[in-house]
Amino acid sequence: MHQSLKGREIILYAKTLAPTLGKKERSIAHFIENNPDVISTMRINEVSKFLKVSIASITKVSKKLGCSGFHELKNSISEISASDQDSLQQDFHISSRYEDILERTFLNSILALQESLTLINSEVFNQVALLLINFNENNKIILAGCGGSRSICDDFHHKLLKIGIFSNVYYDSHMQQMSASLMKPGDILFAVSHSGKTADVINMLKTARENGADTVSITNYFNSPVTQVSDYAIISSVKNNPITGENASTRIVHLNILDALFTILANERGQKSQDSLQKTRDSVQSKRI
Structure with missing residues (x-):
């Protein structure tokens, strides 16, 4: 990943990248995706302790997300506006088919449990x-x-x-x-x-x-x-x-x-x-x- 990403783009790319990663790197990507408001205030050693992963793994994932390291990652994420954070949540599109909503609700719960x-x-x-x-x-x-x-x-x-x-x-x-x-x-x-x-x-x-x-x-x-x-x-x-x-x-x-x-x-x-x-x-x- 050589293209420079900023703010909201990093979160969206983390969501796309996560399924392709190993277990520990996947947990880092999921954490970045789900907690932009928290991670922008955290130190790398705090993330390492919480996720029980190495600092090197966090740095590696940060680079895969287009940043030079965790410091650049958190600085970029901190630039996400409140409206951008709200838009990140708008992926639950209303369908006219009730069974589609039923399926999506179940899938969201399954994903939450897996993560x-x-x-x-x-x-x-x-x-x-x-x-x-x-x-x-x-x-x-x-x-x-x-x-x-x-x-x-x-x-x-x-x-x-x-x-x-x-x-x-x-x-x-x-x-x-x-x-x-x-x-x-x-x-x-x-x-x-x-x-x-x-x-x-x-x-x-x-x-x-x-x-x-x-x-x-x-x-x-x-x-x-x-x-x-x-x-x-x-x-x-x-x-x-x-x-x-x-x-x-x-x-x-x-x-x-x-x-x-x-x-x-x-x-x-x-x-x-x-x-x-x-x-x-x-x-x-x-x-x-």
């Missing part, structure tokens, strides 16, 4: 899994989320209950903060926030952490405020969808992250999980017609 699988830090994910496995049931698990993220917390709360683990989800902001103020070492606060900027969630994380509880955040943006007040941050970093909402694709990914953690925990608990699953199934059998 996230290459981007999620497996070391952090494993640490969170061990945190759950070693959790003492005399302690508390509190789930925190607002808006669309609240439904993700509800789903995880439901799954944990099926295997005999009690957790709490609070919807009122006062009760959220009160519950965080009573957390102690051994307790776990799981916070889900697409933007990573929700004030109520951030305040809960701060308070719980100050009290010695373990804090976990699941978000879509590297270096967002929730990651700064979490002991463990699982970051999906997937592209937003302009039609189905700001966090539509991310919601699918976050549900799958928690499903994976639930599956690991259920397997590790062995017969205890099986017994609880049977009891909870039997308890609602009379509700079925």
Whole structure:
């Protein structure tokens, strides 16, 4: 690639180039494509640490995108205007055929899952899994989320209950903060926030952490405020969808992250999980017609 590219052109070319690259270089290209507003403020070592790739690989991809190196890449991306960033999202064209929209919606979710699988830090994910496995049931698990993220917390709360683990989800902001103020070492606060900027969630994380509880955040943006007040941050970093909402694709990914953690925990608990699953199934059998 010898042609000099600028701003928006780099993002579009990264999208085109990504499928032709190896796994690590592909994750770099996807990250550049999906996070132009974030990457323009990052240092190369921060990208390297987050993606678990070498600085040399980042430099190599930068050159493939027509830049002399990462410094030129981030400077070019920083020139993208807000209107240009919005136009980058306008690739979900409305079709008159409803089945086309159905197919495109499914494909966008599949793509989000595939991209996230290459981007999620497996070391952090494993640490969170061990945190759950070693959790003492005399302690508390509190789930925190607002808006669309609240439904993700509800789903995880439901799954944990099926295997005999009690957790709490609070919807009122006062009760959220009160519950965080009573957390102690051994307790776990799981916070889900697409933007990573929700004030109520951030305040809960701060308070719980100050009290010695373990804090976990699941978000879509590297270096967002929730990651700064979490002991463990699982970051999906997937592209937003302009039609189905700001966090539509991310919601699918976050549900799958928690499903994976639930599956690991259920397997590790062995017969205890099986017994609880049977009891909870039997308890609602009379509700079925």
